[in-house]
Amino acid sequence: MRQYPEDLAPGTRVGRWRVVEPLGVGGQGAVYRVEDLEHPGNFYALKLAWYASDGRAEREVELMMTRAVHPHVVGFHGWARWPHPREGCLGFVMDWVPGLALDVWAEREGSTFRRLAEVGATVADTLGELHERGVLHRDLKPEHILVRESDGQPVLLDFGVGWYEGAAPLTTGPLPPATLHQLTPGAVRFLWKSREHPGVRYAFQPGDDLYALGVCLYRAATGHQPFPEGLPADLLQMAIIEARPMAPVLVNPRVPRALSDVIVRLLSKDPAKRYPSGAALHEALSSAARGEEPAWDASIFDWEEVPPAQEGGSPERRLVRPPRPKPSWSAPPPPPVPVRVEQRSRWPSGLVLAAVVLLALVSMVRVSPEAPSVQAPDEKWATDVRVDPPGPARYEQAPLPVRNQKQAPCTEGVEVELSGACWRTLEQRSPTCPRLTFAYKGRCFLPVLKEQRAPTSVDGGVPEER
Template structure:
C-alpha cells in the first residue's frame, strides 16, 4: 500500500482492514469520517473515523472509552478498529454505527418536530448522561451536532467522545480547562479560568453539571433557533456574558415555546451549578413531567413555515458598532479587559443580570480531575465578523455578496451602523447579513466528528 498524505481523504474503494471506503463524510482538525462497507457483508454500511496523525493519543483514548464505559443504547455503537496505511504502524481508526438522521438543531426545524417530542428527546439524553455519569464518564463537548436524532425510530444517539473523560484517562493537554466549544462552557468553568492565573498549575474538574448546562444550551438552540449568547461574539465578551448575564427565557424569544419547558431550560442555564438540576435523572423526571401537559401548543411544530422556509424569531442580541468593545490584548491589562467586557455586555444586553462575582464551582472529588486546556484568545479592534452556522461559505457570488472570513454576506446599502437591524453584523460602516446556505435533508451523520 502506498502512504496517503495526511491531509488528503481516502479515495472511494480504498480497503482499510475488512472495510471498503464508500465516501468521505467530512474532515476536521483531528480526523476524517468515512462511510464504509463491510467487505464480508456487502450492503452493510458503517462510519469509520480515522485519525489524521500517527500515534494520536486522543484517538486511542476515544477507542478505549467507546469499547467499554461509553457502551449504551443511546451512544453510537463501536464495532472495531483498523490502522491505515500500515496495519500496525498506521493511523488509528475505529468503526461505529452509521446512523442516518439529523442533528438536534436541524431536526427541530423539520416538519413534525414538536415541543412534546423535543422534551422526550431531552429526557432521553438526560437519562443517558445520568447513566454515563454513574460510570464516571463525562462527554465534555455536548452540542446539537453531537445529538443525532435517528431517522429510523426518532431516538437520540450521542456522538463524538473525542474529548470525553473517564477515570484514569490519560490527559489530552495541560492547562486550566478541558477542550471545549466557547459558547457551551459553563459559568463556573469560565470563573475558574479567570481565577487560574492566581493559582498556576490548577486544572478545572469537569462535573456532570457541566454536561447538563451544555444540554440546556442545546435545548435553548432547539426551541429558539439561537444560542443563549451569539457564538461569534469576541471570546472575552462571550465569557463575561456567560458569567454575568441571564439569557432571555426561551418563551420570551419564541412565543410558541411552552412556559413550563422554558422554565426547565432557564433552570439548566442558572449561573450557580447548585441551582440547576442535580443530576440527569432529576432533569429526566422534570422533562417527562412537563411534557404531560395537555395544552395543544406542545403538539405544534416548533417553528412556523412560509412555504418551505423556516421562520425563526429574531435573535435576542444587541447590534455591535464597528468598534470592538474590548481593547487589544496586553498581558498586564488582562483583568481590566474582563471588567470592560462585562460592563459593555451589561449595558448592551436587554436582559436581567446575575450577581457580578463569578460563581464558585464546588470542590469536586479528586477522581473527577482531568488535564486539558483552552486558552483565552486575543481580540483585535475592528475584528472581521466570523461566519455563523449554516451560512454560505466562499466562493461568493461576485457583485452580489461580500466575502469576509471565508463567509458570504449581503451588504444592506440603505442601512448603516449603529442602526443595523437584528440578525446583522456591523463592520466598517456596513450592515452585513449572513447569506444562508441551502440545507438539504442529511442522510448520514458525521460519525461523531465536529466538521465545522
C-alpha cells in the first residue's frame, strides 16, 4: 500500500525521531509532534513536505539554520527524508511550540490590548533585526505569529517563502507566493502594471513585512480583516489600492485610540507615511502600551453570558464580535484593469462601489500555485531514515478550493486542510471517487462548503497567464 506524508501513524520512526501525534495537514505538507529517541522526553515538530524536492522546505531550512536564527523565530533541530533516506519526501524538525495563532489568542478571554501591543512590538523588533540581516518573511499573517503558551511571547513561523540575497524565485509570476489581504498597495499596483512588462518581478521590501504586521494587528484588535474577507480578488485588489479601511477604534470601540492610530499609520497607502523600520514600529507600539487608560487592560472583545444548554447547567460566556467594518473610498473606485474577458469581467465603477459597500460575500478567486519541481535530491538533504514499510514518493498537485469553500483553520478530527481549505475524507478511495469529490493521493476528498475567514498563500502571478 502506498503511503504519503499525512499517513504516518504514531510510533513511526523517522530518523532519530518517533511520531507521537499529527498536528495538522496543509497545502505544503503534514506536521507531527515527534519525540527525540536519543533524548526521550524531548518533543519537537516534524514538518514533512509533499515532494522530494521542495523549494519552500529547503528555503525554510536554509533560513532557520543561518540568518533567521533568533529567540523569537522557531528553532531548527535537524532534517530527514521519508519513506526513503534519499528519494523520500523532505522533512525537517523544529521547535514544538504550544500556543495560539495571534488572531485566535486575541479572541481568548483575558487577552488585553496592552499585551497585544507588547506582542506586536516584539514582532516588529524581530522583523527589524531580520531585515538588517537581509531576511524578509514575505508571508506574515496571524497564523504565522504564534503566542507561546508558557510565557506569552510571540514566535514567528513558516519562512518557506522568505527571501535572502541569492535566493531563487519560487514562482513564475511577478509576485512571490502571497496572501492577497496582506499585500501592500504598491505590490498590487506592480501586479497590475506587470501585465505590460512580462517577466518583471516585484522587489519585496521590509516595509511590505511591516504593512502585513499592520493587517495582523488590525485582525487581532477588531476580529476582521481591513477589507471584507469574501471579496473577489479583483475587487479586493482595488480596495487595497483605493479604499480606506475603517479605523480599528471605529470597528471595535474598546480599542485604545493610541493603538488604533499606530495601526492606521501602518496601513497608510503612502509608504512614506508608514513607520520606516521595525525598530521605529517597536518604539511606537511600546510607547503606546505604556498608556495608563483603563482600556489598555481591558479584554480585547466584549463577552456575554448565554443560558446553559440544559436546565441546571452553568451559564457559558460567548465572545461578542463587532460588526463587519465598511471601508470608504478615498477616491472614486477606478474601473478594473482591462484584460481578456474570460479572465476578468469589466465591472462598472458604480457596481464596484456597491459591491464593496454591501460586502458581497463571494469566495475569493484563487490563483493556482506554481507546480513543484521534481528534481534529483541534493546530496546534503540525504539522511538515514528507518521506516517500515517503505513506499514510493508521489508527486501530485493538491486540489484547489472551490467557490464558497470553508477556509482553514479546519475542525480538528473532522476535516483536513489541503491548499488552505477544509475537506472531508470519504471512505471510498480513488479511482472510484463520487461525483463532486476530488481524488488525491489515493483518497477521495469532499469540499466543506462553509465560508471561513482567512485566505491561504497563493502564487501572486498574473491571473490570465495561469
